Amino acid sequence: MENYTLVVLTLAATIRVATPLVLAxxxxxxxxxxxxxxxxxxxxxLGAAFAAAAVSAVSGSAWLGLGAGMAASxxxxxxxxxxxxxxxxxxxxxAMAINIMIAGLGPTLGLAWFGLGGQTPQLEGAGQRFxxxxxxxxxxxxxHPFPGLLYAELLSGQNLxxxxxxxxxxxxxxxxxxxxxxxxxxxxxxxxLAVDTxxxxxxxxxxxxxxICGALAGVAGTYLSTAASAGFSRDMTAxxxxxxxxxLIFGKWKPYPTLGACLxxxxxxxxxxxxxxxxxxxxxxxxxQFIIALPYVLTVLLLAGFVxxxxxxxxxxxPYSKEK
Amino acid sequence: xxxxxxxxxxxxxxLELRNIDKRFGAVHANRAVSFAAARGSxxxxxxxxxxxKSTLMNIVYGFHRADDGEIxxxxxxxxxxxxxxxxxxxxxxxxxxxxxxxxFTVLENVVLGVEGGALLRxxxxxxxxxxxxxxxxxxxxxPLDTVxxxxxxxxxxxxxxxxxxxxxxxxxxxxxxxxxxxxxxxEQLFRMLRLLRxxxxxxxxxxxxxxxxxxxxxxxxxxxxxxxxxxxxxxxTSPRELAEKMVxxxxxxxxxxxxxxxxxxxxxxxDLEVRDRFDVARVRGVSFELRxxxxxxxxxxxxxxxxxxxxxxxxxxxxxxxGIILGGRDLVREQLDPRRRRALGLAHVPEDRLRMGVVTGxxxxxxxxxxxxxxxxxxxGLLLNRPAIHAECEREMAAHDVRPALPGLRIAAFxxxxxxxxxxxxxIDVDPRVLLIGQPTRGVDIGAIEFIHKKLIAxxxxxxxxxxxxxxxxxxxxxxxxxxxxxxxxxxxExxxxxxxxxxxxxxxxxxxxxxxx
Numbered sequence: 001m002e003n004y005t006l007v008v009l010t011l012a013a014t015i016r017v018a019t020p021l022v023l024a025x026x027x028x029x030x031x032x033x034x035x036x037x038x039x040x041x042x043x044x045x046l047g048a049a050f051a052a053a054a055v056s057a058v059s060g061s062a063w064l065g066l067g068a069g070m071a072a073s074x075x076x077x078x079x080x081x082x083x084x085x086x087x088x089x090x091x092x093x094x095a096m097a098i099n100i101m102i103a104g105l106g107p108t109l110g111l112a113w114f115g116l117g118g119q120t121p122q123l124e125g126a127g128q129r130f131x132x133x134x135x136x137x138x139x140x141x142x143x144h145p146f147p148g149l150l151y152a153e154l155l156s157g158q159n160l161x162x163x164x165x166x167x168x169x170x171x172x173x174x175x176x177x178x179x180x181x182x183x184x185x186x187x188x189x190x191x192x193l194a195v196d197t198x199x200x201x202x203x204x205x206x207x208x209x210x211x212i213c214g215a216l217a218g219v220a221g222t223y224l225s226t227a228a229s230a231g232f233s234r235d236m237t238a239x240x241x242x243x244x245x246x247x248l249i250f251g252k253w254k255p256y257p258t259l260g261a262c263l264x265x266x267x268x269x270x271x272x273x274x275x276x277x278x279x280x281x282x283x284x285x286x287x288x289q290f291i292i293a294l295p296y297v298l299t300v301l302l303l304a305g306f307v308x309x310x311x312x313x314x315x316x317x318x319p320y321s322k323e324k
Numbered sequence: 325x326x327x328x329x330x331x332x333x334x335x336x337x338x339l340e341l342r343n344i345d346k347r348f349g350a351v352h353a354n355r356a357v358s359f360a361a362a363r364g365s366x367x368x369x370x371x372x373x374x375x376x377k378s379t380l381m382n383i384v385y386g387f388h389r390a391d392d393g394e395i396x397x398x399x400x401x402x403x404x405x406x407x408x409x410x411x412x413x414x415x416x417x418x419x420x421x422x423x424x425x426x427x428f429t430v431l432e433n434v435v436l437g438v439e440g441g442a443l444l445r446x447x448x449x450x451x452x453x454x455x456x457x458x459x460x461x462x463x464x465x466x467p468l469d470t471v472x473x474x475x476x477x478x479x480x481x482x483x484x485x486x487x488x489x490x491x492x493x494x495x496x497x498x499x500x501x502x503x504x505x506x507x508x509x510x511e512q513l514f515r516m517l518r519l520l521r522x523x524x525x526x527x528x529x530x531x532x533x534x535x536x537x538x539x540x541x542x543x544x545x546x547x548x549x550x551x552x553x554x555x556x557x558x559x560x561t562s563p564r565e566l567a568e569k570m571v572x573x574x575x576x577x578x579x580x581x582x583x584x585x586x587x588x589x590x591x592x593x594x595d596l597e598v599r600d601r602f603d604v605a606r607v608r609g610v611s612f613e614l615r616x617x618x619x620x621x622x623x624x625x626x627x628x629x630x631x632x633x634x635x636x637x638x639x640x641x642x643x644x645x646x647g648i649i650l651g652g653r654d655l656v657r658e659q660l661d662p663r664r665r666r667a668l669g670l671a672h673v674p675e676d677r678l679r680m681g682v683v684t685g686x687x688x689x690x691x692x693x694x695x696x697x698x699x700x701x702x703x704x705g706l707l708l709n710r711p712a713i714h715a716e717c718e719r720e721m722a723a724h725d726v727r728p729a730l731p732g733l734r735i736a737a738f739x740x741x742x743x744x745x746x747x748x749x750x751x752i753d754v755d756p757r758v759l760l761i762g763q764p765t766r767g768v769d770i771g772a773i774e775f776i777h778k779k780l781i782a783x784x785x786x787x788x789x790x791x792x793x794x795x796x797x798x799x800x801x802x803x804x805x806x807x808x809x810x811x812x813x814x815x816x817x818e819x820x821x822x823x824x825x826x827x828x829x830x831x832x833x834x835x836x837x838x839x840x841x842x
Contacts, residue, residue, distance in 0.1 A: 180439040180447070187425045187436050194423040197385075198437030198487075199408030314426070322387055 004145065010270045012153045015162060016228065018266035020045070020220040022165045024244035025251070025258045026172050027216035031077075032253060033176070034209030035189040035315040039095035040080050041217050042241025043102040048073040048221025050106035053120040053232035054113065056128045065128075065226050070218030076102070077214025078207065085206045088319030099241075107234045120225070120232040130159040130227040161223045168216070173255040185209055189313030192320040202320045217241075246299050253313065261302075268295040336399025338363040338526035339384070339415070339495050344393035346379055353379040354390070355551040361495070361543075363398075366517055366527040368537040368558065371547035372570055372769040373740055377530050380547070381497050385417045386410040397495070411437075416488025420500040422480050426473040430466050431455070434487050451490065458489050462519055477625075478509040485516070496520065497528045502536060506625050507797065507830035514540040534563040535798070546570055571770045579777040582785070584805040587616035590789040591637075591670075591758050596646035596656075598632045606632040607643070608813040614758060614789045619780065621804025622793040625833050629813035630793045631675055634762050637791070638672040639665045640680075650758065666695065671751040673744075675762030675793065681747045682735045689717035689731035692750055720749040725775060741765075741772025748776065758789045765799060777803060797826055811835040 024045055028038030048069035056065030076098055083094040107118030114121055123129045135156035141148035176182040184205055188195045192202045224240075225232045247265055251258030272291045279285050337360040346354040354376045361367035371377045383390045386404045395402055402413045410417070424433050431448060434455060440447035452468060459465045466475070466482050475483070481501060488496055498517075502510040517527050517540060529541055537544050538558060546554045546569040554569045567575050591614040598607035607629045614620055624630050635641040637648060639655065639662035648655040650668055662672070674680035682691045693702050693713055702713050717731035724745040726738070735743060744765070751759065764780065765773040780803060784790055794800050800807055807819045809832040817832045 178444055180442050180444060183432060183436060183439060183444060187428065190425045190427060191423070193421075194425050194433075194436065197387075197407050197417070197419065197423040199406065199411050200437050 023220035069222035073218030074214035368541035368544035416493025671756035
């Protein structure tokens with residue numbers, strides 16, 4: 001019984017950790033499928049996390065915060081587009097520039113506006129955060145742990161953004177494989193010249209893809225500062241943008257496998273959290289450093305071993321120009 | 325400019341260009357070009373590399389905008405600023421490098437850009453029906469649900485033609501369409517083009533191959549240095565006359581050479597196998613010998629293992645099995661790198677000149693010492709001996725008629741032919757015994773082709789052993805004393821030059837084994 005509760009709680013933690021990863025990885029999928037490396041996810045998320053927390057703190061509305069987060073992230077994505085699509089700059093450098101700029105800009109603005117050492121004020125008021133939504137009958141369900149606890153802890157009790165992330169995966173798969181936009185998006189990441197000769201604007205498509213990428217990464221960042229925690233703190237993305245990119249590659253740039261990769265990374269993270277301070281049979285107490293490193297070790301192993309044959313969109317990272 | 329047929333009613337040309345002018349910076353790519361192709365005809369556009377053919381056709385297809393001049397379709401002036409405009413005007417183009425998304429199916433490739441609605445399903449079904457009808461009408465059968473990367477190039481080209489027809493193209497421009505085809509596939513393409521013409525379509529065939537112009541076109545326009553230098557009915561001209569118009573002087577289409585006098589074996593290759601990075605065998609158990617005083621040609625459709633063979637011989641790729649024996653030493657077992665192989669007298673002129681033959685950002689003289697930069701003659705202590713390098717480059721330029729003879733000029737500013745002469749000069753300057761030459765005249769103008777071919781034959785007569793890999797069958801037939809044909813990584817046959825015909829080689833290139841044919 002105690003183990004069962006533990007498993008359910010671990011799964012619930014997995015979902016909470018996976019949510020920003022899924023949002024960011026799917027955001028990255030739109031960008032990379034269009035041929036633009038999504039290394040800027042980290043900066044977009046961090047920028048969105050700051051904007052969302054700041055606006056929510058000032059306005060008192062989590063929804064306005066979400067709007068601000070998405071707007072900030074889209075603006076950053078379009079800035080990357082301006083550098084790499086319009087001016088054909090190097091995508092890695094443009095994205096890293098954004099990441100580094102935001103890492104400094106958030107705390108700086110935070111310090112100037114709120115005087116709290118680079119953080120935003122704690123979001124304590126009602127409606128300032130996206131909080132857990134309780135489904136009907138939760139209390140009754142708890143009386144019957146199986147399957148009641150699954151219902152209470154996994155299906156119910158999540159915030160709105162979690163449900164949004166869950167819906168996003170089938171939706172993006174549908175867009176990618178069943179719509180005209182999806183066909184063109186996949187084509188422009190493989191052979192932009194073919195798209196151009198078919199009479200479609202490569203630049204237009206890439207900007208659209210980046211705008212979608214920015215919007216979704218904005219939701220991911222907003223989740224971090226207004227749902228998973230109550231305010232912005234320095235470097236709060238902690239590499240989740242890069243982890244999402246790793247999940248995208250591990251998922252071979254496809255929606256469902258990418259979801260699987262995100263869940264796997266999140267699960268390791270949740271298990272690691274459970275392992276802290278516990279004594280395992282044969283091993284004894286596992287050092288905390290090892291446990292924290294576990295998801296990243298797994299990432300390296302997976303990327304090095306399992307996805308050796310993953311084929312990236314052929315034109316990724318290459319600025320498009322007619323002249324060759 | 326009306327085509328005087330038998331009919332009394334003059335119809336406007338399907339495609340007419342008037343005084344098209346285009347500059348790229350200092351380069352005057354098209355000088356007041358006028359061109360007309362009659363409806364229901366196959367019109368050839370011929371010229372050397374850099375004559376402005378591609379620029380002209382890219383203007384027609386909306387890739388570039390002309391600085392001046394006008395385009396008329398069926399006598400009506402059209403403004404073409406993008407491929408979209410060209411498609412709307414009924415112009416379709418089959419590019420030399422296919423504009424296909426490799427991991428899409430044939431059907432997806434065809435509908436890309438004309439999906440017929442925001443959702444794919446309905447559009448794809450309609451397209452399927454229409455494509456099946458087109459396939460019946462024009463004999464253009466292609467498996468619609470196969471991924472394009474899995475199709476042979478001949479069929480990929482068919483997909484490109486289908487794309488144009490599906491967009492209701494009345495004028496079809498083909499840019500160097502036979503570069504990737506076997507002679508038989510090319511013949512099949514020509515049959516298709518004649519069928520299209522007979523159905524009233526207008527075909528513009530852009531090529532530098534005289535034989536194709538003679539085989540399939542009704543009229544031909546010749547371009548040289550950005551300008552049109554002549555237009556004639558194909559029936560009233562000859563390859564020699566066209567070649568002279570293209571080059572602007574008399575040229576030898578085939579270099580004269582005496583019989584080979586092969587001597588001792590210099591290079592022998594035994595059961596060589598080369599695998600690519602996906603561990604797929606690209607060269608499968610190839611064995612042959614190369615003797616002093618002979619030219620051995622390797623024929624084959626591009627992508628059948630010739631490049632990998634050449635790279636393995638030169639030391640750029642390590643074979644997974646087999647031996648390469650040069651001067652009594654096994655280069656594979658000793659794992660010799662290209663530099664050590666060069667020291668043993670093995671020179672290499674790579675296939676892809678711009679990627680492996682030269683450093684495009686370097687001057688001509690710096691390119692002259694690439695790979696030989698450590699020789700004593702080019703060094704003075706720790707520093708390069710600049711005057712010596714400059715003098716060496718000047719000497720090579722004079723000996724090989726490289727123009728302009730400016731050692732300090734960036735290599736990218738030279739024409740393809742002059743770049744190739746410099747690479748060849750660099751490699752033969754060290755007096756190698758064995759020369760590996762990939763695509764000796766790719767992207768090289770006719771004048772320079774003549775020079776390079778003569779040079780190669782002179783090297784043979786001086787007792788060198790030459791291995792020439794070329795996808796141009798005419799070049800192989802013109803130079804080689806012995807021909808090896810490769811298909812799917814294997815040598816499917818060996819033919820003495822005297823016994824070789826284009827048909828026989830073409831069949832072997834398509835994979836029909838050669839032994840029984842001789």
